[in-house]
Amino acid sequence: MTIQKNISLKEFNTFHVEASAKYFCEINDINELESVITDSRFRNEQKLILGGGSNLLFTKDFNGIVIKNNIGGIELLSEDEESVIIKVGAGNNWDEFVEYTVSSGFNGLENLSLIPGTVGASPIQNIGAYGVEVKDVIKSVNGFSLDNYEMRTFSNSECKFGYRDSIFKNELRNKFIVTSVVFNLSENRKVKSNYEAIKNYFSEKNITEITPSEIRKAVIEIRKSKLPDPREIGNAGSFFKNPIISEENFEKIKSDYPDLNGYKVDDNSVKISAGWLIEKCGLKGRRIKDVGIYDKQALVIVNYGNASGMEIKNLAEEIRDIVLDKFNISLRFEVNIL
Ligand SMILES: Cc1cc2nc3c(=O)[nH]c(=O)nc-3n(C[C@H](O)[C@H](O)[C@H](O)COP(=O)(O)OP(=O)(O)OC[C@H]3O[C@@H](n4cnc5c(N)ncnc54)[C@H](O)[C@@H]3O)c2cc1C
Incomplete structure (x- = not known):
């Protein structure tokens, strides 16, 4: 296992933002992991375990050791x-x-x-x-x-x-x-095909025999039509979590916006779409230099080229403030900010 110094993390995060790691290594098994973790050189260093880098945003260089996890099997x-x-x-x-x-x-x-x-x-x-x-x-x-x-x-x-x-x-x-x-x-588990987009996919295609491989095909097609491919446009999927609000607040917003949909989480709480809230603030498709809100899905923030992590975070905070101002709902980040 090689320990590298001052390595660019640009190709290790799906936002493709520039940041460097003080130390970087790739581990292929538990023994390699153990040996790097217990190495006295790194005992006091901050540690970041990295997978595909598809749920994080680097806003600065990482002043510690990044451990890229390749444990297979x-x-x-x-x-x-x-x-x-x-x-x-x-x-x-x-x-x-x-x-x-x-x-x-x-x-x-x-x-x-x-x-x-x-x-x-x-x-x-x-x-x-x-x-x-x-x-x-x-x-x-x-x-x-x-x-x-x-x-x-x-x-x-x-x-x-x-x-x-x-x-x-x-x-x-x-x-x-x-x-x-x-x-x-399980080989016998029943497929779950009652999600709206999946139901529509099958009814449009007149498919009645729904197998797991049909579901996989449907999900891949739906996702490709809605979400940007990180290999082409930098992003980390949904930037925000869908907020869970009280039933009372849900009814109040719905009286002003009848197209609001909700999913009941328990007796008194409803989950609503963060993308819908962002869209209602007129933000879908907005772009500032190389950072933007994806025009097909307002939940996704994209890097069109050379945006920095800070620029992306600033836009996310601006979106959060605008939504708070209009709906009095505080959106929470799904992406891990570093
Ligand atoms: C286009 C796109 C679509 C997406 N769609 C979805 C979706 O539908 N649903 C969904 O839930 N997510 C979605 N995501 C987010 C993301 O893909 C998932 O959260 C995924 O599980 C992150 O995996 P990763 O290996 O890239 O994690 P990383 O981004 O590398 O790491 C994410 C966090 O987990 C920690 N971590 C990673 N591996 C380990 C480990 N082995 N042990 C301890 N901590 C670890 C990291 O330190 C970091 O804090 C999407 C992302 C993109 C880019």
Whole structure:
């Protein structure tokens, strides 16, 4: 394993912003991870574990060691009529793993097709799309504690999963490195096709026999039509989380804007679309130099060329302030700002 100094991170983040790392290394297995973490040269250095860089924004150089996670391997632990238990190395590419499960007939992840990034990052913000969250199929998460340098396993309930949230983003932020994730899939699990965009896709195409591979195909097509490809236009997907507001506030806004839709989270709370709020503020498509709000999806902030991380963050803060001013709702960032 080579430790490099003063490395550009531009190709390691999907916003493609310039920032450098004081130290940088790539690890391929747990032994390499352990040896870099316990190396006395880096004991007091800040550490950043990096997957695909698709959910973070560098606003300055990283004054510490960036550890790029390439831990591979897929191990089938057990398989019976009820379930298929698979242990997957954290550095595996997420969508390649989803493709593998769908082509093997292991159901449960097809709705999460084409999300960029690594398997190890999937539990961090409990990735979700098209009516499924990864917590629905995670059995446990294995990793390395930076507090006591020991391996630890978290069961699904110990991960404290929430909407784009988990223990790893809160109490254990920067204190735990995921090395593998164990999934509980099934050959018999029913497909989830009741999400509006998926339903419309199948009815337009007159498809009635809905299989996991049809769902994967649908999700890929829908996502490609709505979201910018980070290889072409820098972005990190949704910049903001969808806010959860009180039923009372929801009714109040809806009386002024009848086109507002909501998704009931519990008896008194409704999740609404952050993209809708941004659009209603007239911000969709706005561009300042190389930073813009994507014209097909207002939730996505894009780097059209040479925007800096600070410029992107400034626009995000401006959007947040404008939405707060108009709707009295405070949007929260989904992207990790560094
Ligand atoms: C076009 C596009 C579409 C997207 N669509 C979705 C979507 O539909 N749903 C969704 O939920 N997300 C979506 N995202 C966001 C992103 O792809 C996911 O959050 C993904 O899981 C991030 O993976 P990554 O490997 O790139 O993580 P990184 O960006 O490298 O890291 C993200 C955070 O997780 C930490 N981290 C990464 N790996 C580990 C590890 N092994 N152990 C501990 N901490 C770790 C990092 O330190 C950082 O804080 C989208 C992004 C893009 C660019």
